[in-house]
Amino acid sequence: MAEESDLLKLHIEPDRSIEVDHLTAALGSLSRQYQIFAQNRGFSARAADARLLVSSVSRGSIDIAFIPDLTAAGVAILPLIDTATLIEKFADHLGALIGWFQGKGEKPKEITVKDCDDAINIVKPVAEAGGTQTFNTINGDVHITVLKTSAVDARSVIEGASNEKARLLAPMDGDKRQRVSMVWHRLARDAARTDGVRSPDQGLIDEIDPKPHAVLFTDDMAYLKREMIDDEANPYQKVYFVDVDVSRVNGRVTAYRIAGYHGKDDFTP
Structure with missing residues (x-):
């Protein structure tokens, strides 16, 4: 199990109440992105073995802390990378994916329809409820903000992801x-x-x-x-x-x- 101090934390400060369906869809898409990331980077032989765990949920503003389950990926992975580095690399992956749909940075090597759906799901809580959401990596006393998304940013991400999804599904039609x-x-x-x-x-x-x-x-x-x-x-x-x-x-x-x-x-x- 990862150290308690090595975390990826999602912090949401909504203006209005968030629908349960939107929050659960966001968590499901985070889990899927972690599975694909871990398999593509060689940290897990199978996507199903790369599990992202919720280590804690705080009251007040929505704070959800995530840790990778390295035991499910097998002992062979443990000497290859430490938990803090794995969390950092996954956070960078999320930032690059969501940032590109917002028109920032370079396009990731391969974007799929499911990537578009995941990006939409991840930002939809603040797109619908307003406010902001932030992804922070925490390693001991070191807290780094990887991605901060306002409601306006979230709607821009949804628009970009929806357009890319439409292009992938029907690039020459319509x-x-x-x-x-x-x-x-x-x-x-x-x-x-x-x-x-x-x-x-x-x-x-x-x-x-x-x-x-x-x-x-x-x-x-x-x-x-x-x-x-x-x-x-x-x-x-x-x-x-x-x-x-x-x-x-x-x-x-x-x-x-x-x-x-x-x-x-x-x-x-």
Whole structure:
């Protein structure tokens, strides 16, 4: 077992309560990233043997301390690397992955669809609940902040990971438009629709089609509707700059699915 002083700590200070599903998904994705990291670096023969353990959970702000389970990987690994170095290297791996989706640093050698999903899951607690989350490595009295993510940063990561996932799944298909100007034609104040082609919300993107069409959101971007309209007394007097996937039937536009959001400005209908 690792020394109590050698830890990777996740510290979350949310503005609102975090949904249990979002937190458990984040922990599951952290575990998976550790398994792939340990196997790819030769620290474990099998991904299933690379286990990340929760050593403690603190009250108040959410503090979760993680340690690697070296015993599961076998005795052969123990002379190769000490716990503190293993934690440091894994923290660097996390920082590089999440940072790249935010537009920082170099692209890791190989990004998979599951990497995109994991990055989204890891930052979603603060993307949805606001606040900040921080990954710190702790080695005795030495505390190093490896990655600090605000709600704005988290939403940027989700957008970058969602775009990369879409590219990996369908690199040559679909009609995607970036940073187009959209105004609301009809708007409901309920939750965003993500399924089908019908929606109570309709938007007008004149540069694509002069008629309004149903507006939906990708699953990962459903939170954007609240961000776009919650602080607006009259959203119809704003123009929104969005990335959209355009749905068509026989060449005719039927719906827009919002996949990214870049802000808004005043608009006079």
